[in-house]
Amino acid sequence: MRRRAALGGLLAATLLTPRASALASLLHVSRRPSDTFTLPNGLEVVVLPSSRAPIVTQLLVYRVGSADETYGRTGIAHFLEHMMFKGTGVLAASEFSRTVARNGGRDNAFTGFDMTGYHQTIAPDRLELVMRMEADRMVNLRILESELRPEREVVLEERRMRVDNVPSAMLDEAAREQLFGLHKPYAMPTAGYADDVKRLGVGDLSAFYRRFYAPNNAVLIVAGDTTTEAVHKLAEKHYGPVPARAIVPRKRPAEGGAGLPQRVTRADVRVPEPRWSRDFLAPSYRAGETRHAHALQVLTRLFGGSETSRLSRALVAQDKIALSAYSGYGPTALGLTSFEITVQPMRGRSVAEVETAVGNQMKRVLDGDVTAQEVERAQNQLLASAIYSQDSLASGTRLYANALSTGGSIAELDDWPRAIAAVRPNDVVAAARHIWRDEGAVTSLLTPAEGWK
Amino acid sequence: MTVLRCMALALGLALAASRAEAIEIKEITTPLGIKAWLVEDSSTPVVALSFSFASGSSSDPENGQGLTSLTASLLTDGAGPLDAQAFKQRQEDASVGLGFGASLENVTGSLRLLSAHRDEAFELLRLAVTEPRFDSDRIEQRRSQIIVGLSQADQRPASVAQRTMMAAVFAGHPYAANSSGVRENLPTVTQQQIRDRAASVLTRNGLIVTAVGDIDAAELSRLLDRAFGGLPAGAPRPELPIWTPPTKPQSVNVDRPVPQSSVLIALPAIPRDDPDWHAAVVLAHILGGGQQSRLFTEVREKRGLAYSVSSALRTQRNASLLVVATGSASERVADSLRVIKAELVRIREGVTDQELAEAKTYLSGSMALLLDSSSSVANLLHSLQVDRQPRDYLDRRAALIGAVKAEDVRRVARRILREEAMTTVVVGKPAGAIAEP
Numbered sequence: 001m002r003r004r005a006a007l008g009g010l011l012a013a014t015l016l017t018p019r020a021s022a023l024a025s026l027l028h029v030s031r032r033p034s035d036t037f038t039l040p041n042g043l044e045v046v047v048l049p050s051s052r053a054p055i056v057t058q059l060l061v062y063r064v065g066s067a068d069e070t071y072g073r074t075g076i077a078h079f080l081e082h083m084m085f086k087g088t089g090v091l092a093a094s095e096f097s098r099t100v101a102r103n104g105g106r107d108n109a110f111t112g113f114d115m116t117g118y119h120q121t122i123a124p125d126r127l128e129l130v131m132r133m134e135a136d137r138m139v140n141l142r143i144l145e146s147e148l149r150p151e152r153e154v155v156l157e158e159r160r161m162r163v164d165n166v167p168s169a170m171l172d173e174a175a176r177e178q179l180f181g182l183h184k185p186y187a188m189p190t191a192g193y194a195d196d197v198k199r200l201g202v203g204d205l206s207a208f209y210r211r212f213y214a215p216n217n218a219v220l221i222v223a224g225d226t227t228t229e230a231v232h233k234l235a236e237k238h239y240g241p242v243p244a245r246a247i248v249p250r251k252r253p254a255e256g257g258a259g260l261p262q263r264v265t266r267a268d269v270r271v272p273e274p275r276w277s278r279d280f281l282a283p284s285y286r287a288g289e290t291r292h293a294h295a296l297q298v299l300t301r302l303f304g305g306s307e308t309s310r311l312s313r314a315l316v317a318q319d320k321i322a323l324s325a326y327s328g329y330g331p332t333a334l335g336l337t338s339f340e341i342t343v344q345p346m347r348g349r350s351v352a353e354v355e356t357a358v359g360n361q362m363k364r365v366l367d368g369d370v371t372a373q374e375v376e377r378a379q380n381q382l383l384a385s386a387i388y389s390q391d392s393l394a395s396g397t398r399l400y401a402n403a404l405s406t407g408g409s410i411a412e413l414d415d416w417p418r419a420i421a422a423v424r425p426n427d428v429v430a431a432a433r434h435i436w437r438d439e440g441a442v443t444s445l446l447t448p449a450e451g452w453k
Numbered sequence: 454m455t456v457l458r459c460m461a462l463a464l465g466l467a468l469a470a471s472r473a474e475a476i477e478i479k480e481i482t483t484p485l486g487i488k489a490w491l492v493e494d495s496s497t498p499v500v501a502l503s504f505s506f507a508s509g510s511s512s513d514p515e516n517g518q519g520l521t522s523l524t525a526s527l528l529t530d531g532a533g534p535l536d537a538q539a540f541k542q543r544q545e546d547a548s549v550g551l552g553f554g555a556s557l558e559n560v561t562g563s564l565r566l567l568s569a570h571r572d573e574a575f576e577l578l579r580l581a582v583t584e585p586r587f588d589s590d591r592i593e594q595r596r597s598q599i600i601v602g603l604s605q606a607d608q609r610p611a612s613v614a615q616r617t618m619m620a621a622v623f624a625g626h627p628y629a630a631n632s633s634g635v636r637e638n639l640p641t642v643t644q645q646q647i648r649d650r651a652a653s654v655l656t657r658n659g660l661i662v663t664a665v666g667d668i669d670a671a672e673l674s675r676l677l678d679r680a681f682g683g684l685p686a687g688a689p690r691p692e693l694p695i696w697t698p699p700t701k702p703q704s705v706n707v708d709r710p711v712p713q714s715s716v717l718i719a720l721p722a723i724p725r726d727d728p729d730w731h732a733a734v735v736l737a738h739i740l741g742g743g744q745q746s747r748l749f750t751e752v753r754e755k756r757g758l759a760y761s762v763s764s765a766l767r768t769q770r771n772a773s774l775l776v777v778a779t780g781s782a783s784e785r786v787a788d789s790l791r792v793i794k795a796e797l798v799r800i801r802e803g804v805t806d807q808e809l810a811e812a813k814t815y816l817s818g819s820m821a822l823l824l825d826s827s828s829s830v831a832n833l834l835h836s837l838q839v840d841r842q843p844r845d846y847l848d849r850r851a852a853l854i855g856a857v858k859a860e861d862v863r864r865v866a867r868r869i870l871r872e873e874a875m876t877t878v879v880v881g882k883p884a885g886a887i888a889e890p
Contacts, residue, residue: 026548026567052496053476053824085744094754097744102811104818106743121822153757160713161760161780165610269710272604308541316594317538323598346597377546384548384567391497391666392826 026383027417034400035228036410039235041244042216046400046410047231048223050393056124056224057393060134061117061401063219064212066192067185067335068250075192076208078111079155079200084118085109086147088140093147096133103129113186114250114334115405119397124225128234135238138213143202152197159191168275168446171266175444178264179279179338181257186335214245219404221397252335254288256281261441267451274445274452276343276354281440284333286407293331294419295431296339300329301378302428303365304341310361311341321349321357332402339435350453351445365432370425382420476824478834478844483674485682489662490834490844491673494827500571500666501827502564502578503835507659507690509558511627511769517650519635520642523595524650525553525560530591532580537591540577547573551581557628558770559839560654565828568667575676582655583683587647596639603632610715610880611780613707618717618776618878621705626696628769656687663835666827696772699874707880714786714881715778718793722766722773722869725840731853732861733766733869737775738812739804739862740764740796745811747796752779758789768840775869786883797870803863817851 035047066077087093100107105122107130120130163169173189180187192200220239222231260281282296283289304311304327311325322343329339343354389395403413445452479491510521529544529551531537544551550565551574562582566574606612616632623629660681664673698721723733741748741764752762762779777797781789804812823833837846 050496052494053821053830055821055824094744094750098811101743101745101815104815104821106819106822121825123818123821150755150757154753154760157713157757157780157782158760160782164712165780167608270608272608273601306541306545308538308545313538320590320594323594323601344601347601381545381548387497387567388499388548388550388565391499391828394825 026380027421034410037232039215039240041240041242043239044219044404045231045235046219046221047228048396049227050223051225054123054225055121056127056222056226057119057121057397058127058130058134059117059119059221059397059401061115061219061405062213063217063405064116065112065114066188066190067113067252069188071183071188073196073200073204074188075197076200076204077116078190078192079197080205080208081109081111081116082151082155083143083148083205084137084141087142088136089142090136090140091133096137099133100130111190113190115401117401127226131234131238135242138215139242141209143205145202148202155197156194159194163189163191167266167268167270171264171444171446174264174266175279175442178257178262178442179281184253214247215239215242216244217247219401221400223393223397250334252287256336256440261438264442264444265447267447267449269449271446271448274345274447276345276351276445278341278441278443280339280435282329282337282339282435284335284337285331286333287335289434292431292434295423295427296329297331297382297420298375298378298423299428299431300327300339301381302374303327314361315343315357319357321346321353332406334406362436365429366436368429370428372425375423375425375428379420379423383417386417476830479670480844481670481674483678485678487657487660487662487677487681489664489673489677490838491670492665492830493669494665495667498568498667499827500566500568500664500668501831502662502664503831504660504662505559505561505835505839506654506656507559508654509560510555511557511693516638517642517646519599519639520646520650521560521654522555523599523639523642524647525555526595527587527591527647528553528581528585531586531588533584535580536588544577549574549577551577571668571676575680579680579683582681585651587644589644592644592647600636600639603636610709610711613709614715614717614878614880617705617707617880618719618876621703621876621878622699622719622774623696627693628696628772655684657681657684658687658689661835661838663831663838665831693771699876702873702875704877709881711881712782713780714783714879714883715780716786716789717878718777719876720775720869721874722775724773725768729861729865729868732857732865734816735809735812735854735857736862736866737764737766738816739808740800741777747800748793751792751796752789756792758785758792783882784884786879801866801870803859806859809859809862813854816854820847820850
C-alpha cells in the first residue's frame, strides 16, 4: 500500500512561476487523496475516501472490451456483461441487482472498446455485501442456455435503441470501419453486429469469461464514505481467495485503415438536416506518437472545444455557415484513437462551403498561428474541468477506471495537470501537423434522403 | 440467499434512520428578502446553484409558442457591455458554468463555479438576468438552432412519443407541448416580444434558489442580493387553467420508419399533496421502478421483449401522470403491450408483503444515492422546493414511505390504473393489432 501525497503547490511554484496566476491557482488545487494497493492475486485496488455523503461506490473494471473480440464473433464482451447479472453457483439468476436494490442501492455496468465495468452505489455498511457478490461473479458465473436466449433479444433491442434507430450512430459505425480498418478491433461496434449476436452461444461467452475475468486482469476502485483500512480488509477477505489466471497481453494494431482518405455518406429518410464530420487517426497515451497526447487535448479545446473556440467563432459567430461546430479528442485508449471535427451547417450552406471554412481554420493552426494566450485559456479550462470532475463520486471513479484499464498509472494521473500546463504553442502546432493529414482522415456526411450538395 | 435477505431487511430500518441526517439544509433570507436553501460543504472548492423563476413555456403568450424557451436560451448570449463572445469568454476564463432553460412551469438556471471565482460568477449571473442584450444576430442563430432541434427531435421515436403523449393527455391545456405551434410561431417572434417576456418572467416573485458547496450563509446572502437584487418584484403568476383528465381510453400510432418502436402508456395519477402520494411512489416502484420490478421481470427478463421498460410518476403543478415507457422491435410491440397491460391489471389485485418491504428499503435509502455531486444535491433540493416540500422532507420521507401499507398500494393502484383513462402511444412501424386500448 502506498499513501499518495496530493498534488500541491510545489510543482506549480517551481515549474510555472512565469505563467499566469489563473493557471497557477488551478494547479494549486489539490487532488483528492487516493490510496492504492495490490492483492497477492494481482488485483489492483484504488480507494478514494470522501465523507460528503453517506454513500460508497464500488467499480470493478476488467481489462477487456469489444476490441478484444474477433470478426464474426462481435458483441461477446457486451453480451457477457449482460449475462453477469444472471446467476452464479451461489446467487440465483437476477439476484445480484435485486439484492442491491433491496438494500437501497443501485447498480449497473458498461462495456467499451478496452474495458468492461461493473458498479454499485450503496450505503457504506453494505460495501461488504456488494464486494462479496462482485467477487463471487468474478469466478462463479453460470451461463445457461435458458437464460441466454431471452437475454439475446434484450441485447438486440439495446442495439436497435442505440444504433439501428439512430442514423448518426449507424454512420459512425461505418466511419470507424474506414478509419480503423474493416474487421479491426476498434472498427467493430461494441454492441456487436446483429448477425453475430444472433449466433453467439454459451460456449463463446464462457470461453471469453474464462480468458479475461480474473483478479490480475481487473482494477477495483472504491470511492466514498469509507477508509482504506476497511476496503483493504474487505478486499482481502472477498477478492483475495479468487485465483489468478494466466492472461495473454492484449494487442492493438499499430496502423489505422488502409486506403485513406475515405468519404462515407449515409442518406437517410430519418435525417432532417445534414451533418458533416471529419475524423483523423490520432495517437493515444499508449499508441502512436504518444508525446502529442497532451498537446492534442489543448488543441481540441482551443480549436473546437467551446463556444469561444476558433471553429465556433469563425463558422458560427462570424461567417454564419454553421449552427454549431465542435472538435473532440480522447487520449485514453490502448490503441490509436481519433480526433473528430463535427459541423452542423446552417440551412442552405453547401458541403464545399463547410469544408473550405474548416480547412481555413485548420490551415491557420498548421501555419503556426497559435498564441500563448489561447493555449493558456485552454489549459485553464482543462484544469478546471478536472476539478469539477472531482466533485462527483461517479466521474472520479470513472477517471481512474479509464486510465488503469488502458495501461495508465496513478503517477500519470497525478502528473496530468503539470503535463497539460507544460504544453506550449509550438507543441500544439506540432501535434496538429502530426494528425491533420489526408492519409489519416475519414470524412462522413449524414444527409437527408435527397442528399446534400 | 435467504439468510442474506433477512439480514438486509433487518438492517434496512437502521439505514433509513441514519441517512436522514446526511445533509444539513439551512434556510437563509438575504437583506433584500431573497430566500434560499443552503448546504455548506467545503470538501471540494466548488459551488453549485440551482434556481428557477415562476413562469415557463406553458404560459407562452398566444401565437408566441416557443418564446419562453428562446428567451431563456438567449440569456447567456451577451449582457450589459458584453456581446455574446465577450460574455462567454469571461465565463470560460473563470471556468463558470451558467445555463438557462425553460420547462413547462419554470425558467430554470444553473450556476457552477470554483470558489476562487465566486464574485466573477455571480457578476455574470447578475448581468445575464438583469441586463440581457438579445442582440439580433444571436436571436437569429438561436431561432435556427431551436427549429433544427425540433426537426431532429421529430425523427427520434422517443421524443415523438413524448410529444404525442403530452398532446393527447393534455389536449386543450397549456401542458400540451405544441411543437408545430413553435415551428410556426418562432420565425415571427420579435426582439421586443423577447424583451417583454424576459421582463415578465425574470422577477423576484416566485424565485427559488438552492446553493450547495464551498460557500457560507453570509457570503451567499451577499452574492444573491448582488445577482438578483436588481430584479423587479413582479406580479404573482397567473394560475393555469384546471386540467380535466381524459375519461376515455385513447390509442395513438405515429408512423416512423424505425426498426424499434417507442411506446408510452400514460395514466392520470394523483396530486403531489394527496394522502396516497407515497403509496403511489411505492406502486410505481414495484410496477416498473428498477431491475426487480414486475415490468422488468415480465417484459425484459422472462421474454426479452425490450431493453428498457419502466414506470414513473411525473408531476406538474396542476397535474400528475403515471407513465410506462418501453421500446420493442416492431414485430414484437404487440406482445410487449399485451404483457404490460396484463401487469397493470394484475397489480390492481395488490402487492406481496415481500415486494412492499423491499420497495420500502430501496425507496428509503435511494435518495442518498442522488447526493453524488454538488450539482446533483442542488438539483434534488431545488426540485423539492419547486414541489413545495418542507426543508425536513428528506428526514421525514423514510417514515412516510415506511408507513405505506399493502392496502394503501392496492387502493392507489385502483385509483390510478384505470383502463378507461389510459392513453397509449406507439411511434414506429408496429406489426399486428395494437390499437385496442
